[in-house]
Every structure is written in structure tokens, then in C-alpha cells.
Amino acid sequence: MRILGHDRTGINGAREEIFDLIRRDPNKNINIYFDGWCGFRAATVLRSVPQVLPSMKDRPPKLCFGRIIYVDCSSWISKRTMQKVIAQQLRLNNDTMAMFDEHDEEDDFNGVDLGSRDAIRSVATMIDETLRESRFIMIFINGSDKEVVLGTLGIPEHSDCVVLWTFSARLITMRAYGHQDEIKKKLIYTDVFLWSNRPGFLPRYEFIALFHEEASYIAARYPCMRGMELKRVVDCCLYGLLLTYHTFRSTTGFAWSAHAPNFWICDGIILGDSAWEISNALHPEISFDCDVGMLEEVLDILNTDPKSPFLLLDSRLRDVYEERLCRWLSITTLSNNRAHEVVQTTLTGASSIFRALKNKHDPVGLPNGYFKYNRLMGRDLAASISKAKRLQVLILDGCDGFGDVVLPNNSTLRSFSLDGYGPASSHRTSTVELPPEMSRPKQPQADASNRRKKGAAKTSIISLRGCGRLDKPFLRGLPNLVELDLSGCAIKVLDFGSMVLDVPMLKRLFLIGYAHNVTTTGAVLQHAARASKETMMVGSNSDRQVHYCVAAGGMLMFGDVFTKIGDGLAPMQAFPEAPMEQSDRHIEIDGGSRSMQSEAEDPDDYNLASLMGFYTETLHVHNVSTCSSAMPAKSWNYLRWCRVERCPSLHAVFPPGAVDVGDSLDTIWASDLLMARCVWSKANFAYHANLHLKRLRQLHLRCCPSLRFALAMSHRPTFPNLETLHIIHCGDLRHVFVPMYQKSQHTGSVQFPKLTTIHLHDLPALQQICEGTKALAPALETIRIRGCCSLRRMPALKGRQAGVKKPTVEVEKDVWDALEWDGMDAGHHPSLYETPVHSRYYKRRMLRRTVLR
Structure with missing residues (x-):
């Protein structure tokens, strides 16, 4: 590699120096690295080359090029991105450009990060064929820290061409003296290193x-x-x-x-x-x-x-x-x-x-009287920020003297922080982002008994009610905080593990005014020494929908920790909100012990089991961690909806012997049941089999990895009112509906006359909806399936009214191609459905065993 210096100043002078070098060089193929003035203005000079070169008059032969390729990758992503820019410059055909989307989709699915995506060989071949027979110049601004081997992208290595490039990320560069040695170590394929000593020689x-x-x-x-x-x-x-x-x-x-x-x-x-x-x-x-x-x-x-x-x-x-x-x-x-x-x-x-202080011992302030001459800084400031009109970020970290913080109905506030541990060190990279965790002070070493001593934050009430854009609050180290009002804010997830921490006296939390329920992750409202109850208010209207929940032992736990609900949530993984309407005869079970399980299993007529079976209309069971059974094996007379979640030891939602005697059950919603093998168990007695969920309208199941089936079917199976079937993340589920007895044989089909929506996601073992028989759903409108690689049958549409729009289908292509059909006479043919929309990401067939070559 030749190392050449230049003493030109200015963009024009440096560009002429490059042109002179190209004219003088005897080689047809030359790779030039231009360093500018210690990195200063290198990218600016290179950007001027493609602007000036085409308009030059009487160009010498060495400066005549059939193509001028300008590639600005100062904001570096990957070699593939650079290759795509080159392909766009050469205007390659649509089929070639489509390869980038195809490979990106495959890498997205396989989890390959953006920076590791390499060039595409077939595209490199097209670039090579396009450029090989022409003389060209390529100007390249390299935002990475390594030299790029252009041959792997398709640039012909030994053709008649000039490559002019520099290292320059998207920032203004002025490197140290002697930096050239460090850069030279990176250059392997470069022929000429062109540089000048220092930017200090440049005119003002x-x-x-x-x-x-x-x-x-x-x-x-x-x-x-x-x-x-x-x-x-x-x-x-x-x-x-x-x-x-x-x-x-x-x-x-x-x-x-x-x-x-x-x-x-x-x-x-x-x-x-x-x-x-x-x-x-x-x-x-x-x-x-x-x-x-x-x-x-x-x-x-x-x-x-x-x-x-x-x-x-x-x-x-x-x-x-x-x-x-x-x-x-x-x-x-x-x-x-x-x-x-x-x-x-x-x-x-x-x-x-x-x-700016020269050393740590210099006085921090300016001498008295320095601002008396300034006409801009002597304005009176408002005594309160409550009327601030464009306030977007409010950081009060370390401000421990506030009694109450009230900032209502601020329509622009997006971020709020009050850290009782002290202010962050620095390093905010955005005007709306709060300081990162690494810059915040660590928790002081103090036991709980000393938290309310002198020096602790005095704030007892924080009200940010009506701040409609606030989605990034951070509260920590507030031992005297009693009330927190976040009603009407834009918070989707209120995480008590990273957003609200160390608030031991918090008793009142207001989350009123949300169009959608806010998820509280790991929320704990402690029982204060002199407090009689704790309150959490949630709802869309403070008068109509306020829920008070008090858990045993003076502690209130909330925790939908499965996922954060936000704009980034994939549509296939979206899950409907749990039923919230409560009747006058509502039972909620939070936590539990072996004694509660024995009470549920007790055959006595005057206990919890009897109360649940004979009187309950709405039921919510959650966070029962030790019980394998929390529901009585009894007749349910009035139960309308059942919500069961986060019960890792539960074997079945409704154990053997449970019967929907009142024919009232409308909705079953179950989530995060790690050990559950079924939702409704098979009956112990024959007469139970005919009393079976005739009014069931909604079935929603999520994250039940051990589930083998959902509901057992009666001798004459039909679900006349079922409208929605929504099941996601149940890895062992083979069939949704199974016969009540192993030897039962169902002739004909299972009727679902009102079933309109089927949503199945991440059910790799699912074979068909009904075991051993066909499902008939003439009213079907929408089917969305992803991650069900074993599925072999769709519901039949026999009896569908003429002229009704065909059901829409979203499913992977390989799953659709593997489906089995009974034909048009049975109302079971792919033409009876809309042309399926195949998801952009699909699971390819993988080898089940090692192949030895």
C-alpha cells in the first residue's frame, strides 16, 4: 500500500488531488482510501465527487466512467444493506430486488440480528455481470470499523474501475495526531492511503x-x-x-x-x-x-x-x-x-x-453581579409549573422536599421521574427518554426502620391525573408515598419491578379513565401499620366501573406478567381481555392453601364448594400456587363466566364430576395454567354426559403448556351457541374437543351452528378440532392459524347459506398444503374458503434425525 500526503486545502483542492492521482496512476484498477485532514471533511470531499464528475468538461480518459456508483453507508447496518444500495444504484430487476425481502424474512424468523446479515451470493453474481464489462468508479462512505471486501458484494475485483472510500460514521470526525497507524492496520485490500496532516492548517x-x-x-x-x-x-x-x-x-x-x-x-x-x-x-x-x-x-x-x-x-x-x-x-x-x-x-x-471549572477546587459560582447586565436572563419565572403549556419531560430526581406533587391535565407531558435515591449522573440520549438505569444511583444501604428518618423524600401524594400522553413514569425511594393517581394517562404496562419501586407505604393507586385495561406487573400494595385497607381503582369510569380487591394477609397482588401489552404486540399473539363484569353473586379466590383445596373437595353441603356450585354466577380464581384442585366437583347451577389464571399446580379447571346443570355457562377464560391437562374433565357418571355446555359462547385459552384437550363431548355432541374459539401457546394440545369416554364413537359430525371465529396460534401438536369426528361450522367467518404444523383438517361448511361471503383464512402455506379434504359434497373443499393469506413467516420443515454423509 502506497502512503501519499497532500497539502491541498478546501473541498475543491482535495478533490483535484484525488483526480490527479487517478490520472497519474498507471493501473486500471485502483483502490484509494482518503483520510481528509485527520479524518476531518473526508466524507464531505467524497460526497462532492459524484456531484462534480459528470459535469466536468474535457475529461481525460482516466476520468471517463460508464457508471458512477455512490454508496453512503455512514449509518452502518450490514453488508447486505450495502449490497442492496449497490443493487438499487444499478437498477437491477424486480426479481433480484425481491431476494432481499425473502432473505430478510427468513433471517427474521431464524433470529439473525441485522448486523450479522451477509451479502446474497445470487445478487452478487448479478452485480458482477452488470459491472464486469464497463469502466466504473465507486465512491463508498464506510460507517463500520472494518474494511469491506467488495468482491463478496459483487464488485469485480480485477476489472477496470476506481474505488474511492473512507471510514466515516454519521458524525463529524477530527482524529488525533498519529491516528494513521491505527487505520493502516485495518487496510488489507487498499492500494493508496491519501492523507493530510492536520485540520489546524485549514483556513477559518x-x-x-x-x-x-x-x-x-x-x-x-x-x-x-x-x-x-x-x-x-x-x-x-x-x-x-x-x-x-x-x-x-x-x-x-x-x-x-x-x-x-x-x-x-x-x-x-x-x-x-x-x-x-x-x-x-x-x-x-x-x-x-x-x-x-x-x-x-x-x-x-x-x-x-x-x-x-x-x-x-x-x-x-x-x-x-x-x-x-x-x-x-x-x-x-x-x-x-x-x-x-x-x-x-x-x-x-x-x-x-x-x-467550566479548571479543577475540583475552583469556585462553582460566578462572582456577584455578573447577570445584572444581561437583558435575557433577568426575567421572572413562574412560581409554579402546574400551568406549563409545553412541558414534555419532568425530572425531579433527588428533590426530597416536596410534600405533594400535583400536575393535572397536562396534555404534553410524556415522561416523569421522581427518584428518592438522588439524581442520575448524566447521559440522557433523548429529550423524551428518562435517564437509563445504569446512570441512576444505587439503593442506599439503610434498613427499613430508618427510611422515614430525616433526609428521606417527604412526598406523600403524586397526582398526574389527565396527563394523556404520559407513558413513562419512574418513581423510586419514596417511603412516605401514600397515594398515586395515574388516571387518564397513556400507560399500557405499570411495572412495579422497574417503574414504581420502594414505595412501602403506598395505599391508594388510581388508574381510572383507561379505554383498555392497564396491565400491572408485580404490583404490591402493602398493609401500613395504621392503615385499615388498601385500594386499587381501575376502570373506564369512576362511577360505573370501580373494582375493589383486597387480598388475604394485608397484601394485594396483581401480575399479568406474560407479556407487555403495546403497539409492538404481534396480532397473532393478541389475546382478548378477561371478563370483568361482576354480578351480585361473585366469588374471587386469590392465593390459597391446602385447607382451601380440602374445602373445595369436601362433599358437605354447607361449605365453600356448595356456595360456589349453588349460588355463584361469576367466578375469578388466580394465583393459587399450591392447590391441584380449586373448583368443586359439583353441579354448577348459575355460573355464567369463569376466569382462571396463574394457577401453576391446577390439574383441571373443572374436575371430574363437575356438571353445567343450570345450562348457564357463557364464557370460559383460562390463562397460565402450567400443569392443567384439561379444562372440563370427563364425567364419572353417564347421566352427566348429556348436560354439557349448551350455552357456551366463548372459549379462550392461553399458555397452558400441558393441556391435552379442552372440553369433553357428550354422546350427542353439539355446541349450539359457541361463537369464538381462541387458543394460543398450548404446546401439548392435540384436540380441542374429545369424546367423553375412550370407547365413544361419534357418527356424523359435531355441530357448531354459530361458530364464526377460530384463532389458533402456537399449537404444534394440534391435529384437528374434534377428535375422531368432523367439525361442522356453516357460519364461519374468520380462521387465523399460525404455528400449528400438525393440523390436518379444517371445519366443514356444509349447510352454509347461498351468497354468504366465504370465510377468510390466514395460515402458513405448508400447513394449508398438507390439509386433508372430503370434497364438495361434504362441504369440505378448499374452494369454499377465500384464497388463504400466507403469513410472511412460516416454520420450514426440519429434519427429525441427524443425516450422516
């Missing part, structure tokens, strides 16, 4: 031109910045440079640059209703990969510019004590009287002032 206007270039490049990529004055984006770049300098020089470890979006808005650089959107878009774009010595050299040049918006008073930089107005003032030294005079003049129009 070159740096300003760089920021204008970068600003236009950034603004062009974001629709929210259309119409925004380019100078404001340039000011954001310069402000970001100043914050990076203070981050380097900070003796406190505070990451100033991480808070750049806040400064841009507070300083007035970015204004308007879309200010936060623009700030969040700019923040990841305006970042600097700098060596501190190089940064000081550049700032020294900009600091002497009379048009520069900032002024740095630093003993490391040249004295610039001329009296001029500036917007941003940085003070690290006030070593002489002249400096004091300049500060007084400069402060007149300053909107941001930074006091």
Missing part, C-alpha cells in the same frame, strides 16, 4: 463551510426540517461543538453533549410546535468523534472569528478580549481585569453561559 472559512455542508446534508433527510432556515441547523452544529468541548473539559463528569436538544430549544435556536421533533432528529446526527487536542485547535481558529456566535475565555486558547457581542459565552478563566471588562460587555446579549 473552511470550517464554517463544513458546517454548512453538513447542515444541508442533514436537513435534506428529514421532512420535519423542510422550510427550516439552514443557519439554525448550522448554529446547532456549532453549539454541539461547544458542548463537546465542555464534556471533554468537565471535571465533574457531566456529559454536556448528551443534553444538546434541551439547550437548542432553551437557547431559542429551534422554535415552533415541531421544535422537539426537530431536536430529537438532529441529536444523533450532530455528534463529534474528536481528539481533545484537535478540538482545541479548531475552536482556537473559530474563536478568533468576529462573526462566531460563541466566545471562549480559556487560558489554553489565544486571548480574544475584543469587545463584541456573542450568543454563547464559555468562561474557564477570569485571570485579569481585561477579561472582567469583556465579560460585562459580552453578557449583554448572551443567551447561554458556561462556567
Whole structure:
């Protein structure tokens, strides 16, 4: 590899240096790495090449190319993404481009992360065939930290071509002196290393031109910045440079640059209703990969510019004590009287002032009287934040003097944090995100008896009622908090393991006004020493739907921990809400012991079992961890809906002997039953078999991995009112309905005259809906199936009314192709269904045994 230096300045000069090198080089194939000025402006120079080259007049033969390929991968993802950009530049046919989607879908299914996705060989062959017979130049901005072997992407390795590239992530780079040795170690396939010594040799206007270039490049990529004055984006770049300098020089470890979006808005650089959107878009774009010595050299040049918006008073930089107005003032030294005079003049129009300490022993504050000359910072602030109009983030970490925190009906607030352990160290990367866990202080070493002593947070009530966009609260270390009102917020999951922690005195939690039920994960409301009861209010209306739940032992547990309910939830895994309507004859069982199991199994007529069987209309059993049976094997006279969840030892929801005598059961909803083998057991006596769920309308089952079947069928099976069958994540389920007795033989079919919806997901052992017989569902409207690789039969549609729309089907292609059909005469033919929609992800057939070659 040849190492060549250049002494050109500016974009035009560096570009001409590259063109001269191409003209002089005797080789047809040349790979050039351009380093700019210690990495500075390298990407900017390369971006100018494809803009200027086509318009050049009287180009020499060495600069004549049949194709110009420009690949900007400064935001690096993978080799496949780069290959796709090349394919788009070459305008390859649709079939070739479709290969990217196919391979991405397969990798999505197999769990291959984006960064590990390699190039596609067949696409590489097409690229090679397209380029091999032409002379081309490829300009490549490499955002990774490794040299890319272009041959694997399809770029011909020994053809007549020029490859011009640089390392440059999406940030402004100014590397340290001597960095070239480190880069050279990475270069294996490069022919020429072209570099210049230092950006300090560049004139002042070159740096300003760089920021204008970068600003236009950034603004062009974001629709929210259309119409925004380019100078404001340039000011954001310069402000970001100043914050990076203070981050380097900070003796406190505070990451100033991480808070750049806040400064841009507070300083007035970015204004308007879309200010936060623009700030969040700019923040990841305006970042600097700098060596501190190089940064000081550049700032020294900009600091002497009379048009520069900032002024740095630093003993490391040249004295610039001329009296001029500036917007941003940085003070690290006030070593002489002249400096004091300049500060007084400069402060007149300053909107941001930074006091950077040289060492830990310097005084933190500014001398008295420094702000009396400033016309921007002397405004009176409001005494309360309750009327803040555009407040999006409120962080009160370490503010332990608040008694009550009340901020009602704020329509813009999105994030709220009150951490009694103290403030986070720094490093917020977004204006709406809260500090990450790693930056928060650890729990102080103190026993519970000392938590209410002097120094603990005094807050007893927090009300964020009506904050309709708030979805990111964080509360921790509040030993005196008694009441928390989050009614009307946008919270989907209230996690008491990561969002609300160490609140031992919390007694009242309000979650009123949610259109959908909020999931509370691991919620615990402790029984205070002098409290008589704990309350959790949940519902869509505080007058009509408020549920009070008090568990035994002074503790209230809530915990739908299966998954978080949010926008990212896959539609196939969505599960309906559990029934919530309660009758006057409602029983709820939370927890339980062996004594409760013995009570449920006791044949006595005057116990819990009798109360449940003879009087109960609605039943909710949850968190029964030790009992194998929680339901009586009795007749159920009035039971309308049954909800059973999180009972890991339960063998069956309804044990043998249970009978729906009242013919009232409408809904069965069961979830997270790890040991349950069935929902409704087979009867012990023959006469029970005919009294069987005639009014059942809804059957919903989720996460019952040991379930072999759901319901046992009577001698003359029919389910005249069943409308919905929804079952997900039941790995051992073979059939939904089975005969009451092993020797039972059902002739004909099982009738489901009102069944409209079938939703089956992740049931790999499921063979068919009814064991040993056919299912007949003439009213069927929707079938959604995924992850049921053993399924062999669909319900028949015989008796369906003429002119009724065909049922819609969503199923994997290999499952659909493997189905067995009885023919048109039996109403069981694929043509009777709509053309199935095959899911984008499907499980391929895998070998069951090792193949030895």
C-alpha cells in the first residue's frame, strides 16, 4: 500500500488531488482510501465527487466512467444493506430486488440480528455481470470499523474501475495526531492511503463551510426540517461543538453533549410546535468523534472569528478580549481585569453561559453581579409549573422536599421521574427518554426502620391525573408515598419491578379513565401499620366501573406478567381481555392453601364448594400456587363466566364430576395454567354426559403448556351457541374437543351452528378440532392459524347459506398444503374458503434425525 500526503486545502483542492492521482496512476484498477485532514471533511470531499464528475468538461480518459456508483453507508447496518444500495444504484430487476425481502424474512424468523446479515451470493453474481464489462468508479462512505471486501458484494475485483472510500460514521470526525497507524492496520485490500496532516492548517472559512455542508446534508433527510432556515441547523452544529468541548473539559463528569436538544430549544435556536421533533432528529446526527487536542485547535481558529456566535475565555486558547457581542459565552478563566471588562460587555446579549471549572477546587459560582447586565436572563419565572403549556419531560430526581406533587391535565407531558435515591449522573440520549438505569444511583444501604428518618423524600401524594400522553413514569425511594393517581394517562404496562419501586407505604393507586385495561406487573400494595385497607381503582369510569380487591394477609397482588401489552404486540399473539363484569353473586379466590383445596373437595353441603356450585354466577380464581384442585366437583347451577389464571399446580379447571346443570355457562377464560391437562374433565357418571355446555359462547385459552384437550363431548355432541374459539401457546394440545369416554364413537359430525371465529396460534401438536369426528361450522367467518404444523383438517361448511361471503383464512402455506379434504359434497373443499393469506413467516420443515454423509 502506497502512503501519499497532500497539502491541498478546501473541498475543491482535495478533490483535484484525488483526480490527479487517478490520472497519474498507471493501473486500471485502483483502490484509494482518503483520510481528509485527520479524518476531518473526508466524507464531505467524497460526497462532492459524484456531484462534480459528470459535469466536468474535457475529461481525460482516466476520468471517463460508464457508471458512477455512490454508496453512503455512514449509518452502518450490514453488508447486505450495502449490497442492496449497490443493487438499487444499478437498477437491477424486480426479481433480484425481491431476494432481499425473502432473505430478510427468513433471517427474521431464524433470529439473525441485522448486523450479522451477509451479502446474497445470487445478487452478487448479478452485480458482477452488470459491472464486469464497463469502466466504473465507486465512491463508498464506510460507517463500520472494518474494511469491506467488495468482491463478496459483487464488485469485480480485477476489472477496470476506481474505488474511492473512507471510514466515516454519521458524525463529524477530527482524529488525533498519529491516528494513521491505527487505520493502516485495518487496510488489507487498499492500494493508496491519501492523507493530510492536520485540520489546524485549514483556513477559518473552511470550517464554517463544513458546517454548512453538513447542515444541508442533514436537513435534506428529514421532512420535519423542510422550510427550516439552514443557519439554525448550522448554529446547532456549532453549539454541539461547544458542548463537546465542555464534556471533554468537565471535571465533574457531566456529559454536556448528551443534553444538546434541551439547550437548542432553551437557547431559542429551534422554535415552533415541531421544535422537539426537530431536536430529537438532529441529536444523533450532530455528534463529534474528536481528539481533545484537535478540538482545541479548531475552536482556537473559530474563536478568533468576529462573526462566531460563541466566545471562549480559556487560558489554553489565544486571548480574544475584543469587545463584541456573542450568543454563547464559555468562561474557564477570569485571570485579569481585561477579561472582567469583556465579560460585562459580552453578557449583554448572551443567551447561554458556561462556567467550566479548571479543577475540583475552583469556585462553582460566578462572582456577584455578573447577570445584572444581561437583558435575557433577568426575567421572572413562574412560581409554579402546574400551568406549563409545553412541558414534555419532568425530572425531579433527588428533590426530597416536596410534600405533594400535583400536575393535572397536562396534555404534553410524556415522561416523569421522581427518584428518592438522588439524581442520575448524566447521559440522557433523548429529550423524551428518562435517564437509563445504569446512570441512576444505587439503593442506599439503610434498613427499613430508618427510611422515614430525616433526609428521606417527604412526598406523600403524586397526582398526574389527565396527563394523556404520559407513558413513562419512574418513581423510586419514596417511603412516605401514600397515594398515586395515574388516571387518564397513556400507560399500557405499570411495572412495579422497574417503574414504581420502594414505595412501602403506598395505599391508594388510581388508574381510572383507561379505554383498555392497564396491565400491572408485580404490583404490591402493602398493609401500613395504621392503615385499615388498601385500594386499587381501575376502570373506564369512576362511577360505573370501580373494582375493589383486597387480598388475604394485608397484601394485594396483581401480575399479568406474560407479556407487555403495546403497539409492538404481534396480532397473532393478541389475546382478548378477561371478563370483568361482576354480578351480585361473585366469588374471587386469590392465593390459597391446602385447607382451601380440602374445602373445595369436601362433599358437605354447607361449605365453600356448595356456595360456589349453588349460588355463584361469576367466578375469578388466580394465583393459587399450591392447590391441584380449586373448583368443586359439583353441579354448577348459575355460573355464567369463569376466569382462571396463574394457577401453576391446577390439574383441571373443572374436575371430574363437575356438571353445567343450570345450562348457564357463557364464557370460559383460562390463562397460565402450567400443569392443567384439561379444562372440563370427563364425567364419572353417564347421566352427566348429556348436560354439557349448551350455552357456551366463548372459549379462550392461553399458555397452558400441558393441556391435552379442552372440553369433553357428550354422546350427542353439539355446541349450539359457541361463537369464538381462541387458543394460543398450548404446546401439548392435540384436540380441542374429545369424546367423553375412550370407547365413544361419534357418527356424523359435531355441530357448531354459530361458530364464526377460530384463532389458533402456537399449537404444534394440534391435529384437528374434534377428535375422531368432523367439525361442522356453516357460519364461519374468520380462521387465523399460525404455528400449528400438525393440523390436518379444517371445519366443514356444509349447510352454509347461498351468497354468504366465504370465510377468510390466514395460515402458513405448508400447513394449508398438507390439509386433508372430503370434497364438495361434504362441504369440505378448499374452494369454499377465500384464497388463504400466507403469513410472511412460516416454520420450514426440519429434519427429525441427524443425516450422516
